[in-house]
Amino acid sequence: MTLQACAETLQAQDPDRFGAVLTAAPADRPKLLTLYALNLELARAPFQSAEPMLAEMRLQWWIDRLAEMGRGVAPPLHDVLTPLWEAWGKAAGDLLPLAEARRRDCARDPFGSAEEVLAYVDATAGGLMWAAAHGLGAPETARAVVAYQGRGAGLAAWLRALPQLQAMRLGFETENPDAVAQLAEAGREALRRAAKGHRAVPRRAAAALFAGPGAARFLREMAQGSDQTPAEITPFQRRAALAWLALTGRWWGA
Structure with missing residues (x-):
């Protein structure tokens, strides 16, 4: 539940964006690290089940959490959502379209x-x-x-x-x-x-x-x-x- 966990995940799974983050001003890095870590989770969610309905349920969990954050509700303790909340606050709700865009992946069309x-x-x-x-x-x-x-x-x-x-x-x-x-x-x-x-x-x-x-x-x-x-x-x-x-x-x- 730390920024370091986001950084380690990004470095391992998305090295180009991780490297780009390091070129940003130190004060800006938390926003980028948590945003890109969230993106990895959203991209992965539809593939955590081979059944489209179950895949969409997993994605919906992220959609619901982002919507709550947009209303000012802090997320449950989580490796990505907790540092995301700390870096973005209510503005995390503006990231909801990124999750909605992944619904297509659930359907495997x-x-x-x-x-x-x-x-x-x-x-x-x-x-x-x-x-x-x-x-x-x-x-x-x-x-x-x-x-x-x-x-x-x-x-x-x-x-x-x-x-x-x-x-x-x-x-x-x-x-x-x-x-x-x-x-x-x-x-x-x-x-x-x-x-x-x-x-x-x-x-x-x-x-x-x-x-x-x-x-x-x-x-x-x-x-x-x-x-x-x-x-x-x-x-x-x-x-x-x-x-x-x-x-x-x-x-x-x-």
Whole structure:
């Protein structure tokens, strides 16, 4: 029930976001650590049961706790919710849409079109990035820029995971190379739009907009129809991307 537990979980399961957190100001790290730890729990909840109804019940537990926190009710003692409450207070209720967006995962329904994937990525990765950026001072006027960056980063992550998602019936109904290329190009365009508007986002929020190492390059390869398995991100590449973020505050154009 400590911030350290959130940090350890994030370091083990989401090293890119953990590294990005370390580039943020120390006072801002609790918000990011607890938000990203919550995101891991929300992403995992639908898969804690193979039965859709039971999976949704597990997700509903998180939805109910976030709704209570939004009403000012402290959560029960919990490894994630307790530090989340300490860092966010009633504003934790604003994170409710992140949980609601995971209902689709409970049903194990594959996607029928690229447009459906875009809506899902915008609600999950995009919603998460806006919550993080806004929590670090990004103004409402920066929402569109953050949304573009979240879409680009989210699509890169989703496409990287697509082979595993297909096996879990969470990708497309059948293999769909045209939709994959369409999504990759949509991700590239989103990152380009975010880069053009980067001045709308204060440097303080840079850690929240990190897309992960090699996202733009990966999307370019996928848009060009590459059928090769994407190369693993090396520790050196991860360290180099995070060092650039820490030194320059530049989250765009990576």
